[in-house]
Amino acid sequence: MALCLSSSVMALLAGAKLRLLAVVLAALAATSVASAASTELSEAEIADLQAGRMVVRPENVERAGQRYIGGVSYIMIDAPAEQVVRVLDDVRTYRDILPRTRSVRWLGIARDGDTIVELEQGNALAHGKYVVRIRRDRTDGSSALVRFWLDPRFSHDITDASGFFLVETVGERTRLTYLVMVDLGAGFWGQMFEGRIRRAALSAPLLVKKYVESHAPTPAT
Secondary structure (H helix, E strand, C coil): CCCCCCHHHHHHHHHCCCHHHHHHHHHHCCCHHHHHHHCCCCHHHHHHHHCCCCEEEEEEEEECCEEEEEEEEEEEECCCHHHHHHHHHCHHHHHHHCCCEEEEEEEEECCCCCEEEEEEEECCCCEEEEEEEEEEEEEECCEEEEEEEECCCCCCCCCEEEEEEEEEEECCEEEEEEEEEEECCCCHHHHHCHHHHHHHHCCHHHHHHHHHHHCCCCCCC
16 A cells, blocks of 8 residues: 555645745754655554554654754545535544644634644643644545644744644555654753653544544435
């Protein structure tokens, strides 16, 4: 099972006017994160995916004095791609599908159509707020790309963040690929909890799977 980013998806990413994502993807091209997002899975990883388990490839990237943590994770969802996309489009689901999300506040729609959302994430010991812009690009009839990135115009407790959800139809199931890279900044709390934050961030596909499958439409009788 090849988990390669299609040419249409790569074209979307290449043409995206995203400050951080462009930097991060350029950095990934020279690191093992690029391999994690584009190479075939091992037999053990394929077995995990087919069994409904999440496959995670964590990575760090250091570039131009900044340190990004994150990586790529994958999961198979027993639902149509359209249902998965509807969940990703619905800001009301974000507290359930985004890891350790304490609050979500919809701020509006930008002139270019991007959704603007304020997130507060973390736990009782360490948490922070920041604002993201979210954009969905339709690649073809069986896949969609949902991109997000930190909007630096607003107050933010992390230095930067960016990534995407790639939704693809595979037979009667949906494969969800998730890439996220976060620069926590130089603060003590970010360094202390870096590992936990990375693991939590990469768990998003599992949360999406649980939400989608538990909210499946009731079959008509």
